Amino acid sequence: MSTRNQAIPRGxxxxxxxxxxxxxxxxxxxxxxxxxxxxxxxxxPLFSGFRKRSAGVWLHPTCLPSRQGVGTLASARxxxxxxxxxxxxxxxxxxxxxxxxxxxPYQCFSSFAGNPYLLDLDTLAGHGLAGERELAPLRGxxxxxxxxxxxxxxxHPAMAAIWRNVKARPAVMDELGDLAAFRRExxxxxxDYALFTALKKHFGGRPWHSWPEEARIHxxxxxxxxxxxxxxxxxxxVFQQFLFDTQWARLRREAAALGVRILGDIPIFAAPDSxxxxxxxxxxxxxxxxxxxxxxxxxxxxxxPRGQLWGNPLYDWDAMRRTGxxxxxxxxxxxxxRADAMRIDHFRGFHDYWSIPAGxxxxxxxxxxxxxxxxxxxxxxxxxxxxxxxxEDLGELSDxxxxxxxxxxxxxxxxxxxxxxxxxxxxxxxxxxxxDCAVYTGTHDNDTTAGWYAATTESQRxxxxxxxxxxxxxPHWDAIRAAFTSPASLAVVPMQDILGKxxxxxxxxxxTASGNWRWRLREGELExxxxxxxxxxxxxxxxSGR
Numbered sequence: 001m002s003t004r005n006q007a008i009p010r011g012x013x014x015x016x017x018x019x020x021x022x023x024x025x026x027x028x029x030x031x032x033x034x035x036x037x038x039x040x041x042x043x044x045p046l047f048s049g050f051r052k053r054s055a056g057v058w059l060h061p062t063c064l065p066s067r068q069g070v071g072t073l074a075s076a077r078x079x080x081x082x083x084x085x086x087x088x089x090x091x092x093x094x095x096x097x098x099x100x101x102x103x104x105p106y107q108c109f110s111s112f113a114g115n116p117y118l119l120d121l122d123t124l125a126g127h128g129l130a131g132e133r134e135l136a137p138l139r140g141x142x143x144x145x146x147x148x149x150x151x152x153x154x155x156h157p158a159m160a161a162i163w164r165n166v167k168a169r170p171a172v173m174d175e176l177g178d179l180a181a182f183r184r185e186x187x188x189x190x191x192d193y194a195l196f197t198a199l200k201k202h203f204g205g206r207p208w209h210s211w212p213e214e215a216r217i218h219x220x221x222x223x224x225x226x227x228x229x230x231x232x233x234x235x236x237x238v239f240q241q242f243l244f245d246t247q248w249a250r251l252r253r254e255a256a257a258l259g260v261r262i263l264g265d266i267p268i269f270a271a272p273d274s275x276x277x278x279x280x281x282x283x284x285x286x287x288x289x290x291x292x293x294x295x296x297x298x299x300x301x302x303x304x305p306r307g308q309l310w311g312n313p314l315y316d317w318d319a320m321r322r323t324g325x326x327x328x329x330x331x332x333x334x335x336x337x338r339a340d341a342m343r344i345d346h347f348r349g350f351h352d353y354w355s356i357p358a359g360x361x362x363x364x365x366x367x368x369x370x371x372x373x374x375x376x377x378x379x380x381x382x383x384x385x386x387x388x389x390x391x392e393d394l395g396e397l398s399d400x401x402x403x404x405x406x407x408x409x410x411x412x413x414x415x416x417x418x419x420x421x422x423x424x425x426x427x428x429x430x431x432x433x434x435x436d437c438a439v440y441t442g443t444h445d446n447d448t449t450a451g452w453y454a455a456t457t458e459s460q461r462x463x464x465x466x467x468x469x470x471x472x473x474x475p476h477w478d479a480i481r482a483a484f485t486s487p488a489s490l491a492v493v494p495m496q497d498i499l500g501k502x503x504x505x506x507x508x509x510x511x512t513a514s515g516n517w518r519w520r521l522r523e524g525e526l527e528x529x530x531x532x533x534x535x536x537x538x539x540x541x542x543x544s545g546r
Contacts, residue, residue, distance in 0.1 A: 045406070045407065046377050046381040046407070047386055047410050049411045050390075050411055050438070051489070053546050054490055054546055055088045055089065055483075055490065055492065056088050057492070058495065059092075059093070060507070060517075061073065061096060063507075063519060063520050063521050064079060064521060065520065065521055065523040065526065067135075067138070068135075069138055069141025069151050072119065073120055073247040074123055075120065079521075082526060082534060084258040084260055085538065086541065087541040087542060087546075088541060090260070090341075090490070090492065091260055091262050091263065092262075092264075093264060095108060095264070095265050096338075097111065097114065098116065099115060102514075103148045103516070105265075107312075109197070109200075110189065111266075111267075111270050112189040112276075112330075114244035116155070116243075117155060119159075119243050121134070121162070122135070127172050127176065128165070129166060130158070134162060137157070138151075138154050141154065143523075144522060145518040145519055145520050176243070179238075179242050183242075186245075189275070189330070189334075191222075192279040193275040194238045195234050196208065196278055197237040199221065199226075199230065202215075203215065208277070208290065209272075209291055261341065262339040263342070264335055264339030264342045265342070265345060266332070266335045266342050266343070269312035270312065272312060277290075278290075282319055283315060283319050284315060284316055291358065293357075295311045295355075295356050296310045296311070296312040296314055296353065296356070297310045297311070297363040298310075298346075299354055299363060300363070306362040306363060306364060307362060307364055307366070309360065309362055309363045314355060314369075320372065321375065325379045325380070332384060333383075336384070336388075341389065341390065343389070343390040344410075346392060347412075350373065350377070352370050353369055355368070374408070377407075390438050392413055394418075394443075409436070411436045411490065412436070414428045414433050414440070415439075415441075415442060416430075416479050416482060417442050417446050417449065420456075420463040420467065430482050430486040433487050435487055435489045437489065438491070439483045439490070439492070441494065442494055443494070444494070444507045445510050446506075448505050448506060449497045450476050450503075451503030464478070468482055474500065476500045479497065480497060494507075498533055499525060499529060499533075
């Protein structure tokens with residue numbers, strides 16, 4: 001996996017009713033103002049959750065088969081048809097922002113932008129903007145996995161050539177859509193992101209806190225007299241976000257026509273090297289030099305005995321509260337403008353978060369600090385209404401976290417791979433799950449179910465077989481049946497489990513810095529699944545009321 005800081009994009013209109021984000025700065029005219037943070041919410045739970053039984057498949061778009069070395073938005077059609085043929089309702093994805101260090105979708109250069117790697121460049125060939133000269137280098141990339149280093153080397157020159165073609169034929173923009181309208185509707189994040197991207201390239205990919213002062217300080221950078229190359233790169237970044245918005249909108253229409261809804265994912269934290277942190281440092285726990293005072297992570301847990309040192313800057317929740325949580329309001333509104341529902345990663349951080357001193361060797365040096373709690377969710381309910389959200393509430397949880405989730409009304413999560421370590425009181429076991437819950441055989445952070453079963457202890461395998469009444473010869477199907485028949489309102493299965501993949505298909509191993517986010521679905525595997533596995537899933541969905 002590449003560890004380069006690829007300066008790249010994502011974009012969609014948050015819609016005409018999207019609430020405002022950070023406090024207005026010079027030239028910030030995008031988006032209407034957000035409602036006050038302390039508007040009273042309704043009595044009882046703030047959000048109603050998922051009211052009917054349904055099921056879906058988890059697969060990140062980068063995993064889709066395509067001819068560009070990575071999945072593209074246009075290559076999702078066959079996968080959407082597969083979900084529909086299974087009689088399922090949801091396609092769950094990881095965040096689709098522009099990935100930075102480590103290529104993780106949870107470490108993005110922007111909380112609002114889209115990842116240009118997902119752009120289908122063949123679509124531009126029909127407008128005369130891309131031909132084999134531009135696309136041939138991407139055709140030779142691996143099909144079985146994503147080689148991010150090679151992708152970085154070939155994608156950006158291809159996009160630069162396409163941008164030159166656009167400038168040579170400006171009338172072609174009329175064929176692609178209304179760029180001016182997209183720019184107006186997304187002004188609150190787009191211009192900052194575009195300049196951030198261009199300056200990052202100008203300064204050789206260095207993180208923003210290491211730039212010279214005239215670029216590091218946002219107000220000075222936006223008023224700066226930059227070379228034409230910087231301005232041109234910023235315009236190219238805007239163009240890529242416009243294309244992402246257009247192609248994403250097409251994907252949403254195709255999904256809706258097939259009766260498939262998209263369940264997105266929003267990380268609780270912003271990346272340290274991001275347009276968010278650069279443009280609004282006052283909302284984070286930063287020094288005057290733009291360096292984090294403390295960073296995010298989690299203490300030792302199931303995944304790592306040393307804890308996880310994520311390195312994300314922590315929010316200054318007092319500053320957020322004084323602005324009415326405007327930035328978060330805009331962030332959620334924008335995310336919900338792209339998806340039908342949203343999973344909020346690391347829900348615990350809203351109750352209390354693990355604060356690790358900057359420069360710590362590992363996460364064990366951290367401690368718990370109070371988050372914004374119910375005040376935050378009252379503000380979101382007031383501004384966004386009864387938003388369709390899921391709380392990722394995995395890990396060691398205090399009574400306070402559980403009480404906060406219950407008070408919000410948000411569904412929590414259960415993971416079957418966690419269910420068989422312990423006894424009948426394990427909350428992940430199906431008989432302990434409740435309707436206000438989403439159950440997963442595994443998540444993007446877990447091994448595949450077949451891989452987990454092969455590697456776990458014999459005592460857990462024995463518990464698994466006795467509990468599910470199976471012989472363990474096909475543990476992935478045993479887990480899928482358990483998820484579908486559980487009381488949980490939503491059941492989600494990673495595509496790797498549907499295919500019965502072993503540990504070679506694991507998508508991410510928390511606490512490791514390389515080898516992650518690379519797995520891809522092969523074209524033949526999708527056709528096999530549509531022919532032989534979709535009928536079985538459709539019958540299972542029918543008999544389990546999903």
